[in-house]
Amino acid sequence: AQDPVNIVYIPKNTGNPYFDSLVAGFEDACKEINCTFSQAAPATAEATSQIPFITAQIQRGVDVIAISPNSPDALNQVLDRARSRGILVLAVNGDLVDNESHRDAAVLPVDFTKTGPGQVELLGSMIGYEGEIAILSATTDAPDQNVWIAAMEDSLENNPKYANMSLVATVYGDDEPQKSTTEAEALLQTYPNLRGIISPTTVGVAAAAQVIQSAGKADTVKLTGLGTPNQMRPFIKDGTVEAFQLWSPYNEGWLAAHFAVGVKAGEISNEVGGSFDVPKLGSVTILENNVMNTQPELTTFDSSNIDDFDF
Amino acid sequence: MTDKISTEGLSASQTATGEQPAPKGAAELRPMWQVILIRPEVMTFVLLLIAFAVATQLSPFFADATFILESATFYVEYAIIALVLTLIIIAGEIDLSPAAMMAFSACVFAALFKLGLPIGLAMVASVITGALMGIFNGILVLRFKLPSIIVTIGTLTLYRGLAQVLAGDRSISGFPTWFIGIDWKYWFGVPIPVVLFLIATVVLAVFLAFTVTGRQIYQIGTSPEAARHAGIRVQRIKMGLFVLLGVASSFAGMLTASRLASVRYDMATGGELQMVLMVMLGGTYIFGGRGSIAGTFLAAWLLIVIATGMNVANIQITSQLIVMGFLLIVSIIATNAIYARTQR
């Protein structure tokens, strides 16, 4: 048969549990289809830290580079070079926002335009669609989060269902536990009537959960956001958090591997509007900007299903 | 006028002549091979050879000149700064803030450019910012006589903070195409940043080894007191070096900006460690007075080979951190030991 497709995945940084699950998706896929997989992770998620790794992978002559980019634009040059050597470049889990032409395709978990409204709906259902709410985000310029926050603001303003909910603050914890914690504490203190917090970032939602638990305010302040089940499990179990959302990072790896192998084998053509079948996921359509989603909606985790997940 | 003091019983003036081995105090010369071989730079060179051999063994993709030169472009930005840092450390000071200076001056450059300033002026402003930060470091160290190592830990936090305040978490891009991608432009088949590094090496090496100021840098580092007594303008030279480092950081920042086509406040985070590592690994004595540009040059290539080799061999970053930390400590200990040995 043909040589296996050589895939490398470069996560944002090492030691990030979220990406462990994504890697597992790749690994499992390559057990079943014709590919070999490796990963190379920088120590920090700083903008340039992935560049030496990309260069090294180009030199190693891999067929596919899948990457969760640390910067929407700092990687343009080096990714262009990878593509000029015939390497298939996939953005996974996060896109090169506004620089989509520097990668071949993107595998994103869900349609990001639905994330914001989905979160608002979830929180609204917890607080009876009424009261003050706040957002605890990552950094002020985090691209994905900003897209979601914009969508949240839009829903709150324009959807009459949320007319009684008011967004009183958006704060940023920089994805650092210490800063996220102090920001969350400041929210509770500054807004005594706060009913709910949305934290669309894994570090933030865990820190906020810890703060609410410490303050003993689980009854008055509801929290939701995007988190990993492992990170949030104790808070679901003790009732600090009723429900939160995410998608399956595992499926991202799974899909990316199938897509890459398919393209390399000429079975899938990377064209907008095309579609192909992936085992377990069913039919996947290539959307505008060559984006693929692993699932139509966010997965909601609560006490009923959290033990089914381990990532 | 004064007649000679009679020094009966003392015949020193008669016995003393020229370069005869003296009886007391004038120790034997060390053999020439020792003088040449027992030098930290030799250790660096040997390590470089070993690293090269190991990397070639580890990965069949490593031994490729084009690849190594291309990979070198990420590290020469630090290496250029490390060359200037070498001068500062030889002069008996240290500066841990250059990575932060890189970030802040690059942010100034990008922010001004975004404000509509012509790119040339923005570059000038960035260089001036670098120089000002160098002056600020210099004033704290020289005028207020604060220990440079701890002051620059303060200013490194400060400059990085300013970069963050100025640029936020956004990455700033949109530079004209001629500015972008200097690492993909070549002179004589070598990427321009690497050429610049080579030029800086030669210029600084000549400066340090053959000019009066270069000599005085060694003298200042060996004994600042004695240097001052000998009429050397210690403060002026040290201030010059701090400013030069600020300017070099600004240049390196712009090289990075060109390579990435974008600027963010977190540029070169943690780079100070790498720079210090290059200088130390090159055998420059942490207490000043000894060291060479050649050593830093070799050490820069050593790091390039190690990092590139490990990357291309897919060795996990965890091991890379340990190797780097270990190298730093071992190189300091070895340099120290070698110098202690040649003290007498």
Add this chain to the structure above:
Amino acid sequence: MTISSPPSDAGVFISARGISKQFAGVEVLSDVDLDLKSGEIHALLGENGAGKSTFAKILAGVHTPTRGTLAINGKQVDVGSPLNAQRLGITLIHQEPISFPDLSVAENLVLGRSQDAVLGRVRWADIEARARELMDMLGIRIDVTRSMRGLSIADQQMVEIARALDSDARLIIMDEPTAPLTPKEVATLFEIARKLRDEGRTIVFISHRLEEVRALCDRATVFRDGVLVGTEVVESLNDDDIIRMMIGRPVKDYKHAMEADIGDVALEVRNLSLRGAFQDVSITVRKGEIVGLAGLVGAGRTDVARAIFGVAPADSGTIHVAGSQVTIDDPSQAIELGLAFVPEDRATAGIFGTMSVENNISAAVPDKIAPRGFIRAALERQLARASLEQLKIRLASLRQPIMELSGGNQQKAILARWLHTDPSVLILDEPTRGIDVGVKAEFYDMIGALAAEGKAILLISSELPELLALCDRILVMAEGELTAEVLRADATQELIMQAAVPRTGSHAASPNLMQGVAAR
């Protein structure tokens, strides 16, 4: 002067046999045999650098001897460390008082004393009470709770003495304790020392002041160049004997230099003052003249020299070089004006230790070796070689690190450095300190020759014979002020010493001293 009581017949407390010490291969003590008896005050005498302090430090466990043994009460001991010395009953009052500036006076007194467990509680009240008692005993009024920082050297020395008193040490070594003290403090100290002797303890007393030795000590041992020359009962010695033992030749052998043709004023400083260092110092040095600056350690002579040369400029006063007033804020300016300065602290302010001899020699004249900014090795070599011959510097190679040279040869290299600047004024601060006798003589020759060439020389020295032999005129400083100016013809050691010893209360020179002061 009181006649000391004869040494008691009690036995030997500590005996040294064959004690030798090398520093970096240089032997500074050779085969010293000495018995110190219980109940005696034993003087150690010798020129600067003779090895007195080194011997004292070996007794006190600060240094370990390269060879030789110590025995206490006949039992051989290995002192090893200061802590162990303390356990063995040996206490040293260091020549430079040891102080921990950030700790209180009381704490400085007890630090390291207690043998309690290290985690034992510190009883501040007891410590302070005891400290006050000791201070009262010594008649000094210091608040024992204040920090040590800022105490005068004299007070620091008294604290050290108090510390020694508080111990039940059998052997108390005092290394030049009286140098910074006032006569009254010296008297108190002597009283206490005698009391301790009468308790049967052994006291070793190091001093350069023969009259003190005569007043206090029972026996005296003289060192010269690291060798023990002899031990005698003090009463049996006269000053000439002692000096002869110290310098190895009769005093008379030092001959006065001849009058020379002295030219125009080369350097003049008027009313120079630096807060906390010296006040109102005026000095004139003419071409061809050697002017001495005498004084006790800490009198401020070095500070004056540093002020003239711009190392630590003065607050007020003026400096004139060759008749015109100048500003000197940095040594580089002084050099341009034709000044040169050989500092006393050769190791830190003179040499570039790890750099080659030729680099050291050329340091002050970069233009001569680098005509167009680039150093030409041949020129540098030539320059250095010329100095080798002129000053008879002994070394193995010009590329040798200068620290490998002996002190005397290092000093010659520093002098060579300055001669290349062709200075009109040379300031020499203790140029012969730590230099062996033979090389010293060479230095005297050179200094004389330089003056003969017409250079103006300001010579700072703590060795009176040296000043008496070389200088046309000697200025004396005490506590930061000029106290006397003595012409060669009138100069005697006594006269200078009297002006140099600080007076309590006022600094006015005594009337009979004034007679010796020249009116120039």
Add this chain to the structure above:
Amino acid sequence: MSRFFNELLHRREAGIFLMIVLIAIVVGFIEPRFISVETLRITALAIPLILIAAMGQMMVLVARHVDLSIGSILAFSSIVAGMIFRDMPELPVIVGVLVAIALGAALGLFNGVLVVLFRLPSIIVTLGTLSLFRGFVFLVSGARQVDPQFIPRSLIQMSQTSPIFGIPWLVIIAFVVAFVTYLFLDHTRLGRQIYALGSNPVAAPLRGINVVRVTLLVFSLSGALAGLAGVMYASRFGYVNPGITGVGFEFTVIAAVVVGGVSINGGVGTVLGTVLGVLLLGMVSVALPILGVSAFWQDVFNGAVIVLALLIDRTVRERSIRAMAEARSTA
């Protein structure tokens, strides 16, 4: 003259205290909600980690050294403790705690040994071990985070429940550590030897101070306290991440200690001053978000504060040297 110096030192503590009050008033004026018990609680919770590590760092600085590796030591102790909780849940919690402290002490000792054995400046040694120890963190953890579900409930509750006056255990432990440090430094011979060593390292052995022992001790204590802070990290944040935990911690701690009046020239520093320094920085970090100031300013503030504290230290020192010179001329 030096009374004046002493008073200045004391005034230094009074000065920090005043500054804390001043900042509280100003912030309270702009944002009245700041003046509340809740602020006290948040501030109290923001400081225990820093306070405990600051006690160690202070001892190191007093001995005229510095320890830049505490962030990595904290992470190492924290991750190992976390792994023990995760992989050996049957062991009592205290085992993890003790192991964390012991490991911290061991890494600190390693720093000390390098400093003593090779006579290297501690700042360079610990700059090296800062990255070396971080490497160890990744190595032992396999770059895997210890998730919240594995952190024992009882440990988490240390930062939530209180034995008295609603003050969380974590805070109480931190202040107990500070008090014990005070007793040790001010009332034991060994403690005083640390000051003596830093005040005059050359003379210290002449007074029978075992320089090696004291140096190893301060580094081990600093490591052990960083280790303790590591467990407290797990308690406070509920998980341990090899890449995030403790990064940049050393700068915060050094800033706090230097602000508290501990001199980098050794020999000077008090527990009270350090506590106040930690409080000051802790309060500012709480005040910034309440005022709605971007977290970006935090670094600017920390950096400026380090530089400023050094300048103040310098001025005080210069004044005392001048006082000394004057004392000499009027002696």
